[in-house]
Amino acid sequence: NHAIEFNSLFTPAFMVDVDKAKRNAQRMIELCQKLGVQLSPHMKTHKTLECADIMTGGSQRCIVVSTLAEACFYADHGYDDFLYAYSFPFDKVLSRLDLFQILLDHPDALEQLRKRPLKDAIAKTEGVELTGVYAHCGNTYYCTGVEQIQAVAQETTKLTLQFMEKLKAVGITCKSSIGSTPTCSHPVKDMAQLSEVHPGNYVFFDVQQSTIRSCCPEDVAVRVLTRVIGHCPHRNQLLIDCGWPGISLDGAGKLPTGYAVIEGHPNLKLLSMTQEHGRVEPISGQLDYSKYPLGSLLTLIPVRSCATAVMHPVYHVHSKGRLVGKWTPTRGW
Amino acid sequence: NHAIEFNSLFTPAFMVDVDKAKRNAQRMIELCQKLGVQLSPHMKTHKTLECADIMTGGSQRCIVVSTLAEACFYADHGYDDFLYAYSFPFDKVLSRLDLFQILLDHPDALEQLRKRPLKDAIAKTEGVELTGVYAHCGNTYYCTGVEQIQAVAQETTKLTLQFMEKLKAVGITCKSSIGSTPTCSHPVKDMAQLSEVHPGNYVFFDVQQSTIRSCCPEDVAVRVLTRVIGHCPHRNQLLIDCGWPGISLDGAGKLPTGYAVIEGHPNLKLLSMTQEHGRVEPISGQLDYSKYPLGSLLTLIPVRSCATAVMHPVYHVHSKGRLVGKWTPTRGW
Incomplete structure (x- = not known):
């Protein structure tokens, strides 16, 4: 026995109870389908091929990684569509950057790449395409209960969508992505206007998530x-x-x-x-x-x-x- | 450059600054030679072959490990003389135990092995040999300065030697071993009466050790x-x-x-x-x-x-x- x-x-x-992991993953897939947003699951919690397969529903596409080691690991195993969700100053991995999307949060970072200013310049820099705006809403980890989580989800969504409008006003159209397991476990209606969400912890969950009420x-x-x-x-x-x-x-x-x-x-x-x-x-x-x-x-x-x-x-x-x-x-x- | x-x-x-690691290791080898006790360096801080070689002065003998993974790793690479310095109840690795020395701190642990009482029974149990008495003196980590460290070294040595006398009085002769990087970095004279010491952190040291004054x-x-x-x-x-x-x-x-x-x-x-x-x-x-x-x-x-x-x-x-x-x-x- x-x-x-x-x-x-x-x-x-x-x-790892694989049945629970599969159930958690399936529930998030269904929540996102119902909402009509792309699910881009984050790999940082588990960093395994098996769990990536479960979280992508077998598609092996649209994943988010937190380290270059993860990026290389998944690239080596056939993944070709992922975001390296990390703001970094390029000097360390410049030669490999054509493989994937990365984050920018400071003009100097882009300058190190192309010596040009940020914002609309990103979209216009040769070889660099602005693919989207990314927010984490880590403040959900101070919540307790669905009501507080949804208030953060609403606020983050509102601010992100307002920013997308501003970009649109200057002629830039791109994706919008917010994350965090608490908000994605209890999505608000307006999140349907985002392009994607990128939660990660939900495949395992933990005591912190059940205390917050992301899960039972x-x-x-x-x-x-x-x-x-x-x-x-x-x-x-x-x-x-x-x-x-x-x-x-x-x-x-x-x-x-x-x-x-x-x-x-x-x-x-x-x-x-x-x-x-x-x-x-x-x-x-x-x-x-x-x-x-x-x-x-x-x-x-x-x-x-x-x-x-x-x-x-x-x-x-x-x-x-x-x-x-x-x-x-x-x-x- | x-x-x-x-x-x-x-x-x-x-x-790792390998020159500093070698210097730290050499200093401990010389301290123990001067004291006349066997140095059995602990591997738990680094868990590498290279550092084990440095700490044993190339002899690759008399090491102490904290996990079975370390024990197997060193055994696979030619080490055949080591202590698994961990008190455990035998059920998990019984079939591999003939390879190395282990710790006992409770009669039930031995009973699970042989269904016999502890103390002098250890020495008399068929296939089981009492090789020594092991103390860590982890209380040195609350010290600041050489004087406090040496007071702990003195007290631990005294208690250990008194226990050895009691064993001797009932006809048991075996090794005595005390540890901790602070005490071994500043040994007291009576430690010369012990069989061995088993510090480990000293090859790397850290801010805590320099705050205690185990090192500069x-x-x-x-x-x-x-x-x-x-x-x-x-x-x-x-x-x-x-x-x-x-x-x-x-x-x-x-x-x-x-x-x-x-x-x-x-x-x-x-x-x-x-x-x-x-x-x-x-x-x-x-x-x-x-x-x-x-x-x-x-x-x-x-x-x-x-x-x-x-x-x-x-x-x-x-x-x-x-x-x-x-x-x-x-x-x-």
């Missing part, structure tokens, strides 16, 4: 499997074999349960970590060590799946309780 | 090279291309300069990061943007080199200002 299969993994292990807790597709490796009754603590390279330090100070949520054990807190150890204590009361024998498995739900995924060189993929494969993400820059 | 060579690197890039700031052998990618005068900030996967979140709240020290710019603070951006602002006053043109390089000194190194799939190695190679660490568990 699956308990035996999972028990065979070396821990800490990053686990049941939608979170990823976990870190860890083992109890020590009993410390003098400190009323357990030791687990997940240190900060297994879950990341991103969760610091965000949750009463510490650096993660320990699934099925709402009274446990991941208090602190060393490189290869995590210290777990009860939020209140005394630990019953008989419930946590040495070698037993615990399951951590990441606060931010982007931060946790990046720590793992391999993802263990499961479906209906069985291990079905491994995914290998690209890393570096 | 080296400025042009370094400018060719994609950033963020993890940089000039001894820190690693950096993260990053580029200025944005000017944000409305926030009095620079953007750099180093987010949390480039430097780690480990430095949070430890330094007035934020998540790192920005070399040569003591008034700059790495305030916060997203996945691929760092926000830099002056500790006081207004930024002079002409000093930080788009595309220019800045150099970050990591607060904790263990935490920063683990984020990078490749290390760029330089000597006397020239790039001389790349090291590829092992990752995972």
Whole structure:
């Protein structure tokens, strides 16, 4: 049974429930179809070929990447239509730039390329085409609840569309793209006037997204499997074999349960970590060590799946309780 | 010249000054020779073959590892004498355990192996040999200055030697090993009575170690090279291309300069990061943007080199200002 299969993994292990990931991806595809905007899924959370295929519905087109390493990885595997969504000053990758679209947010950046001023000059610079306007709406991560998320979605959409009007007034027509998993999970009607959206985290989700209400807790597709490796009754603590390279330090100070949520054990807190150890204590009361024998498995739900995924060189993929494969993400820059 | 060579690197890039690393390693070898204890260097900070060779003085013997991935990596490359310095309950790697020494800190762990009680039973269990007693003295990381470090070294040594006496009294003779880069960088005389020491970070050092006074700031052998990618005068900030996967979140709240020290710019603070951006602002006053043109390089000194190194799939190695190679660490568990 699956308990035996999972028990065979070396821990800490990053686990992906592929059925949940597919369901999350399908829901976003349908939301965008209904809205009538192009979905350009962002790859930065997972950085795998398998998940890119799931998020593009098999089309393998219109993806967004955050690093040149991702760009090269996807280009090497047949992707030929993507945006390198990163504002950078060109000096480092000039010779490869004809491959993909990039971002500009400062006149000096273009000047380094062509020694010309920004704005309408972009559209007129030889060999450079203004393809669109890109906004992230990262302020949704301070929201709680659908109403607040939709207020940010409305405001970002309004500002973006106003800017598109200004461009149009000076004769420039191009695409408009806004992002963030919270806004795209709860789109407002006016977003239909945008060309595309570029969310990314939604394929995995995490505790932060379910706290914001981008998703239900049941939608979170990823976990870190860890083992109890020590009993410390003098400190009323357990030791687990997940240190900060297994879950990341991103969760610091965000949750009463510490650096993660320990699934099925709402009274446990991941208090602190060393490189290869995590210290777990009860939020209140005394630990019953008989419930946590040495070698037993615990399951951590990441606060931010982007931060946790990046720590793992391999993802263990499961479906209906069985291990079905491994995914290998690209890393570096 | 080296400025042009370094400018060719994609950033963020993890940089190792191999001359400093060799000097740090040689100094520790000499300290241990003088003291008359075996040096068993810990591999967890760098996880590379090249640095293991430097730290063992080319002997490629007596190393300490923190993960099974490291153990396999070094075993695959000819290392046959190492300690897996990790207390774990055996269920996960039982079939491979004959390869190396492991740690026990609980009777249940041994019981899972042999269903027998701990202590003198270890020495008598068939196929199991008690090779030594291992202590880390991680409390040195709360020290400042050589005097405090040596007080911890003295106390740890005293307690360890007292425990060895108790073992001897019941007929058990075995090795004693204490660790931590601070104590081994400033050993006390009584440490000569131990069998070995197992520091690891010293080959790289970092801001934390120089703050503790394990080393001088000039001894820190690693950096993260990053580029200025944005000017944000409305926030009095620079953007750099180093987010949390480039430097780690480990430095949070430890330094007035934020998540790192920005070399040569003591008034700059790495305030916060997203996945691929760092926000830099002056500790006081207004930024002079002409000093930080788009595309220019800045150099970050990591607060904790263990935490920063683990984020990078490749290390760029330089000597006397020239790039001389790349090291590829092992990752995972």
